[in-house]
Each structure stands twice: as C-alpha cells, then as structure tokens.
Amino acid sequence: KFSITELRHHCRGDCHHPLPQPLSTALHQQVPVCLFLSVCLFLSVCLSVSVCLSVCLFLSVSPPIISTNPKESGALVTVSRGDGEPISIFLDPNCPDYSDNFLRWEEVQSSLLRALTNQNADDWQERGLVRKLEEELKVLSGHTHSLRLEADSLKRGQGSLGQRLDSLQSEQSQMIQLLSDRQAGVMKLLGGIGDSLLGLQREAESLKRLKTELQKPTNMWQARALRPRDCSEVLAAGGSQDGVYSVFPTHDPAGFMVSCDMTTEGGGWTVIQRREDGSVNFFRDWSAYRDGFGKITGEHWLGLQRMYSLSRSGGYELRIDLADFDNATAFARYGVFAVGGDSVNAEEDGYPLTVDQYSGTAGDSLLKHSGMRFTTRDRDQDQSENNCAAYYQGAWWYRNCHTSNLNGQYLRGGHASYADGVEWSSWTGWQYSLRFTEMKIRPRRDPDP
Numbered sequence: 022k023f024s025i026t027e028l029r030h031h032c033r034g035d036c037h038h039p040l041p042q043p044l045s046t047a048l049h050q051q052v053p054v055c056l057f058l059s060v061c062l063f064l065s066v067c068l069s070v071s072v073c074l075s076v077c078l079f080l081s082v083s084p085p086i087i088s089t090n091p092k093e094s095g096a097l098v099t100v101s102r103g104d105g106e107p108i109s110i111f112l113d114p115n116c117p118d119y120s121d122n123f124l125r126w127e128e129v130q131s132s133l134l135r136a137l138t139n140q141n142a143d144d145w146q147e148r149g150l151v152r153k154l155e156e157e158l159k160v161l162s163g164h165t166h167s168l169r170l171e172a173d174s175l176k177r178g179q180g181s182l183g184q185r186l187d188s189l190q191s192e193q194s195q196m197i198q199l200l201s202d203r204q205a206g207v208m209k210l211l212g213g214i215g216d217s218l219l220g221l222q223r224e225a226e227s228l229k230r231l232k233t234e235l236q237k238p239t240n241m242w243q244a245r246a247l248r249p250r251d252c253s254e255v256l257a258a259g260g261s262q263d264g265v266y267s268v269f270p271t272h273d274p275a276g277f278m279v280s281c282d283m284t285t286e287g288g289g290w291t292v293i294q295r296r297e298d299g300s301v302n303f304f305r306d307w308s309a310y311r312d313g314f315g316k317i318t319g320e321h322w323l324g325l326q327r328m329y330s331l332s333r334s335g336g337y338e339l340r341i342d343l344a345d346f347d348n349a350t351a352f353a354r355y356g357v358f359a360v361g362g363d364s365v366n367a368e369e370d371g372y373p374l375t376v377d378q379y380s381g382t383a384g385d386s387l388l389k390h391s392g393m394r395f396t397t398r399d400r401d402q403d404q405s406e407n408n409c410a411a412y413y414q415g416a417w418w419y420r421n422c423h424t425s426n427l428n429g430q431y432l433r434g435g436h437a438s439y440a441d442g443v444e445w446s447s448w449t450g451w452q453y454s455l456r457f458t459e460m461k462i463r464p465r466r467d468p469d470p
C-alpha cells in the first residue's frame with residue numbers, strides 16, 4: 022500500500038489517475054480550519070459553562086441545567102435555568118461534513134489502489150507479456166540456436182554424406198573395375214575352357230578314329246559279310262551254297278543280284294553268263310548286253326557294266342564251264358580277266374575284253390578276242406567289214422569275227438549253219454551248239470602258279 026505522499030510522489034509525473042482538484046483544495050484548506058473552529062467553539066462553550074457555574078456557586082443562585090447535544094434540538098450545548106429560557110449553542114451549519122470526503126478519499130484511495138493494482142497488474146501483465154515475449158524470444162533464440170546447430174550439424178552431415186558418397190562412388194568404381202577385371206578373367210577362363218573343350222573334342226575324335234581303325238578288321242569283315250563285293254566274299258562270309266546272292270561291288274555300291282557257284286574248284290565264282298536250255302533269247306541289242314538280261318537262276322547275261330564294275334579292281338580270273346548234249350564237260354580257265362580295263366568311260370570304249378593265262382580242258386577259244394570291243398547287232402565295233410554279231414547271230418568281243426560264240430543261237434548240238442550257234446571252236450568246232458555254258462569270275466587266288 023502507498024501513503025498519500027508516496028502516492029503523490031508516485032503519481033507526480035506520469036500518474037494516469039490524478040486526484041480530483043476540488044477535493045485536494047478542501048483537504049488543504051477546509052479540513053484544518055473547520056477543526057480549529059469546532060475545537061475553539063467547544064472550548065469556549067466549556068469555558069462559559071464553567072464561568073457560569075462558578076458565578077452561580079459564588080452567588081448562591083440555583084445552578085442552571087446544562088445538557089449537551091440534545092437530540093430533539095440539534096444544538097451542540099443547551100443551558101437552561103429554572104426561571105429562564107434555555108440557551109442553546111449551535112454549531113455552524115456551514116461547516117461541511119468532512120467524513121464524506123474521507124470516505125470519498127478512501128474510495129479514491131481504494132480506487133487508486135485498485136487502479137494502481139490494475140495498473141500494476143497491467144504493468145505486470147505487460148511485464149509478464151514482455152517476460153513471456155522475452156522467454157519466448159529466449160526460447161526462439163534457443164530454437165534458432167538449436168536450429169543453427171542442427172543446420173551446422175546437417176551441413177557437417179551433408180559434408181560427411183558427401184564424403185561418404187565420394188567414398189561410395191570410389192568403392193563403386195573399384196567394384197566396377199574389379200567386376201570388369203573378373204569378367205575379363207571369366208572370359209579368359211571361358212576361352213581357356215572352350216579351347217580345352219575343343220582340344221578334348223579333337224582328342225575324342227582322334228580316339229574315335231583310333232577305335233574305328235582298331236575295329237576296322239572286324240568291321241571290314243562284318244561289312245564284307247553284310248555287303249559282299251562278290252561271291253568270293255559271300256563264300257568267305259560263310260555262304261557255301263550255290264544260289265543267288267546280293268553283291269555290292271566297290272564301283273557299284275547299289276549292288277545287284279548274282280548267281281554264285283560255290284562248289285566248282287573251291288567255289289566263290291560269280292556267274293556272268295549262263296546257257297542251259299535256250300529259254301532266253303540272246304540275240305539282243307547294245308543296251309540289253311550293257312545292262313544284262315535273262316533269269317539269274319537260269320539263262321542270263323549279267324551285263325557289261327556289271328562285269329566292268331566287278332573286275333575293275335583287278336586281279337580277277339575267268340572260268341568257263343562247258344557241256345554238250347552227250348553229258349561231256351570241259352572248262353577253260355583264264356588267270357587274267359577284265360572288262361573295260363582302265364577305261365574312264367567303259368561304254369564309250371566298248372567294254373574291251375582282257376584275258377590271259379589260259380588253262381583247262383576245253384582249249385583256248387578266247388585269247389584271240391582279248392583286247393576286242395564288244396559288238397552287238399546294233400553296234401558294230403569289230404574289225405570285220407560286216408557286223409559279226411548280226412552275221413553270226415550273237416553278241417561278243419568279235420575281232421574279224423570269232424573262235425568262240427557263246428551268245429549264239431541255242432541250236433542244241435550239231436547244226437548245218439556255220440558258227441552261228443553256241444560255239445567253242447577249240448572243243449566242238451563251229452557247227453555244234455553246246456547244251457551248257459557258264460562264264461564265272463572271282464578274285465585270283467594264285468596269281469602265278
């Protein structure tokens with residue numbers, strides 16, 4: 022609480038709630054004057070009463086009755102004597118009642134105090150606000166500081182992140198380098214493996230070849246057993262019965278059927294011509310003699326091209342078995358036999374005959390034909406002015422015609438015509454047509470006995 026002086030002092034310059042001016046002058050002027058007058062009045066009344074009392078006592082007069090402040094008169098003091106009228110002393114009615122002023126003052130004071138309190142409160146409020154603001158500012162500055170710190174740390178973090186990124190990038194590049202190196206190594210390794218595989222493959226192939234070569238004799242034997250080049254290989258493979266077999270000459274791998282003689286002189290003969298009953302017409306053209314005709318099991322001509330295919334590898338011998346109608350037999354054997362010889366185109370060359378080294382019982386009726394080209398009725402390749410084939414009704418390696426004519430007409434023994442039957446002149450002359458003829462070839466076993 023403030024005293025008035027303090028209040029005045031407090032409110033001197035900047036007090037926003039000054040005292041009301043009339044009240045202040047009243048306080049300064051009227052309050053002490055009125056008090057003074059009232060006290061003086063009271064003292065004078067008391068003095069006059071005491072004087073009256075003492076006079077009355079000294080004069081032995083009956084004393085007056087003095088009453089103070091009777092309610093009904095409103096006078097301050099009333100003096101009454103027995104015989105006279107009472108004397109009333111009144112207070113000056115103009116003197117104001119200052120209690121109101123005090124009340125007012127108190128009210129003012131309390132209001133001032135309230136105002137001050139409010140002011141203080143406001144002030145405090147403001148101060149509080151300021152403090153709040155300060156605190157908030159402090160908090161904000163703290164925040165700012167922490168933010169700055171965070172920013173700094175973030176910057177540092179960014180820097181460290183950048184460093185880490187740099188290190189990561191360098192690691193990445195190292196990894197890439199390592200990977201590429203490894204890839205290159207792997208590629209090299211793969212290349213090496215591929216080379217090794219190629220080498221292994223080559224080795225495997227060479228081993229296969231070696232194995233094949235090692236198995237070759239067996240294979241060759243098996244192949245010859247399965248695909249005999251001629252009847253000698255059929256015989257070697259175990260075919261010991263006379264009959265028809267397939268053969269696959271080296272120069273005619275498609276193969277063809279042949280009749281095999283497996284009994285005569287050790288067997289293994291491939292039959293190239295047979296006459297036995299006259300059932301087959303042998304007076305045929307070039308193409309028939311080139312390609313062959315007749316029945317393999319009976320009368321037939323194997324064909325010049327097949328003879329060429331069989332004898333081309335060389336080393337063949339020829340045997341000719343003959344029989345007449347009196348069951349006499351004879352044979353002629355030639356240790357050298359070939360058709361076509363060394364021809365590149367045997368047909369163009371006329372399938373020339375090569376025979377040599379005669380032996381046998383029928384006498385030689387063929388050596389004079391060695392080196393001659395084949396003549397048919399439609400292809401004259403002999404040395405005669407005429408076509409020997411046409412003239413002697415056959416087809417043969419005619420020179421200036423023949424000493425043998427095994428493809429002549431099947432005239433069944435002796436005949437009146439000249440040399441146009443199945444003739445072997447060295448055995449039966451030129452007018453006996455043989456019952457049976459069989460020309461057969463095989464690889465020569467004893468080249469030079």
Ligand SMILES: [Ca+2]
Binds near residue numbers: 402403404405408
């Ligand atoms: Ca001629």
